[in-house]
Amino acid sequence: MTSFRERVKNSKKPKYFRFEEEEDFIIGVVQGFRRITSAFGDCEVMDIINDEDKELYAVLCGTVIQSEREKQDIKVGERVGIKYLGEEGNYKNFIVMVERPGIKQGEENGKL
Numbered sequence: 001m002t003s004f005r006e007r008v009k010n011s012k013k014p015k016y017f018r019f020e021e022e023e024d025f026i027i028g029v030v031q032g033f034r035r036i037t038s039a040f041g042d043c044e045v046m047d048i049i050n051d052e053d054k055e056l057y058a059v060l061c062g063t064v065i066q067s068e069r070e071k072q073d074i075k076v077g078e079r080v081g082i083k084y085l086g087e088e089g090n091y092k093n094f095i096v097m098v099e100r101p102g103i104k105q106g107e108e109n110g111k112l
Helices: 004-009 063-072
Strands: 025-038 041-050 056-061 079-088 091-099
Touching: 025 056, 041 063, 056 063, 063 091
Parallel strands: none
Antiparallel strands: 025 041, 025 079, 041 056, 079 091
16 A cells, blocks of 8 residues: 555646546546636546546536436445536536445436
8 A cells, every 4th residue: 555655755746637428437546626717617627547547637527417426426446437418508518426345236316
């Protein structure tokens, strides 16, 4: 197990994960949440270690992702999957799933 000192020393600034095309997705473990101020106002960012390349990514929590984060009570250390479904009207739509030990996939958000 790495020490806190080693984790701080080896920490990096996260890259922003960009959902550019329908079906783009990220799966990984949540490292933390923070608030930022952008051109669109204040919003939350979810930092995720991507399963695929083991890099740290920042995911902007727009309306849909933030709503799902709160509804599913996503916590640091949990494995999440976020998939971009494309634009619907004036917003971007996503599927957000959380993997929890002992719960069958889909049960955590009422879908099977």
